[in-house]
Amino acid sequence: MTAPLAVRAVADFLPETVAAVAELPELAELPEDRRRVCLELGIDRIRADPRYDAVGLAAGAAGKVLAETGASPGALVVIGSRAPERLMSSEATRLQALLGLGDALTFSVGGLGCVSLTPALLVARGLLAADPALDEVLVVHGSKPPTPRRYRHPVTVSGDGGQAVLLSRTGPVRVLDIVQVTNGAYWDLYTVDFRDRAQADWSEECADLRRYSFTLATEGRVRLRELHRELLARNGMSTTDVACYVSQNLSAGSLRFTEEALGIRLSAACSGNLASHGHLGPNDILLNLSAAIANGELPPGSRAVVLNASPVAAWSLLLVEHAGDEAKTHYL
Structure with missing residues (x-):
């Protein structure tokens, strides 16, 4: 019998600055057919704030979930950003320091784009299965588009947002x-x-x-x-x-x-x-x-x-x- 997995809490950090999709500056660069596709995606507005990088967004969400729950997770799993601010540095340990989780087992996962939450959940389940002393795993991600242009033709428009998921063996949402x-x-x-x-x-x-x-x-x-x-x-x-x-x-x-x-x-x-x-x-x-x-x-x-x-x-x-x-x- 494998270990249980449940979502104990989720917090999202969404910057206050709102941008209307119809007013994005990049739309002026697009041919009319691409501009029309963008405006027909069903996206009216996004959150877009240059003050936050991916780590800042993730930290904002993690700070909320830790404050709301009083948790002290024994493991921190970071879903890596698509375009890190620096090469050869560690977003995972930067977040560990920002969150004051010095004793937490810390590393990053990713590589599957939008689906990268799934390997993070699989890793959390494995950690809980492997270590009976481990009670909580915190999974965090800051979503920031990899380029200054937020429209990915012909797919979507990307906004800014951070998310933190506190996982354990019990919780209100069972996986x-x-x-x-x-x-x-x-x-x-x-x-x-x-x-x-x-x-x-x-x-x-x-x-x-x-x-x-x-x-x-x-x-x-x-x-x-x-x-x-x-x-x-x-x-x-x-x-x-x-x-x-x-x-x-x-x-x-x-x-x-x-x-x-x-x-x-x-x-x-x-x-x-x-x-x-x-x-x-x-x-x-x-x-x-x-x-x-x-x-x-x-x-x-x-x-x-x-x-x-x-x-x-x-x-x-x-x-x-x-x-x-x-x-x-x-x-x-």
């Missing part, structure tokens, strides 16, 4: 199961050519738009369906046993694509947070799950499926349960 699959054939589909370029000239480019919009989309539909069937089957469930589905915030089109691919209806929290915050990388899914719980879409005792995907390419699904009795332990 019942995790499935993930990757395909390295798409490892460089999106890239930023940065060497010998000023940061102002950095731009995230898709190597092959047809490959993204058609080939990867077709494979993504198949992968999500297979993972969905696997997740439900190995937990003895059908879609009628799922009270709520939650996905990431890319675009209104991507939300429709997921609904049509699986024959489901996503939580209203997804479209609401998409419009208000844009894409926040690995932070999207738990931001949306928290909102779904807050608005009553996932009442105590019910289960949700949380979907995530990344063009690197990776896909993952989580099965979670909103616990009525948070002291009860669920074993995976």
Whole structure:
């Protein structure tokens, strides 16, 4: 029997500075067809504050969750940023110092873009399984776009935000199961050519738009369906046993694509947070799950499926349960 895993608390740090997508300066540089695509993504505004780098955003969220819970986690797992401020330095230990967690086992994970929360959860589960003396693991991430341009054609608009997730063996949200699959054939589909370029000239480019919009989309539909069937089957469930589905915030089109691919209806929290915050990388899914719980879409005792995907390419699904009795332990 493996160790249990539960979300004890989640905190998000969203800068107060709001930018309307229609007023982003980069839109003036775009051809009319690309500008139109950007404005039809379903994203009205984002949080964008140059005062915060990825570490600052992560620290803001972590400070909130530590203050709210009084926790002193024995391990700190940092989901690395897409474009660190410095080479050869450590964002993970910088956060350790900022948070005053000098005794915490500290390291970083990542490499799967938006899906990088999944390996962080797997690592946390492994740490809790391996060390009975370890009671809490803190997972943090600061989401900051890798370039000055926030629009990633034709996918999404990225905002700023930090998130901290306090994980333990018990908690109000139990992680019942995790499935993930990757395909390295798409490892460089999106890239930023940065060497010998000023940061102002950095731009995230898709190597092959047809490959993204058609080939990867077709494979993504198949992968999500297979993972969905696997997740439900190995937990003895059908879609009628799922009270709520939650996905990431890319675009209104991507939300429709997921609904049509699986024959489901996503939580209203997804479209609401998409419009208000844009894409926040690995932070999207738990931001949306928290909102779904807050608005009553996932009442105590019910289960949700949380979907995530990344063009690197990776896909993952989580099965979670909103616990009525948070002291009860669920074993995976």
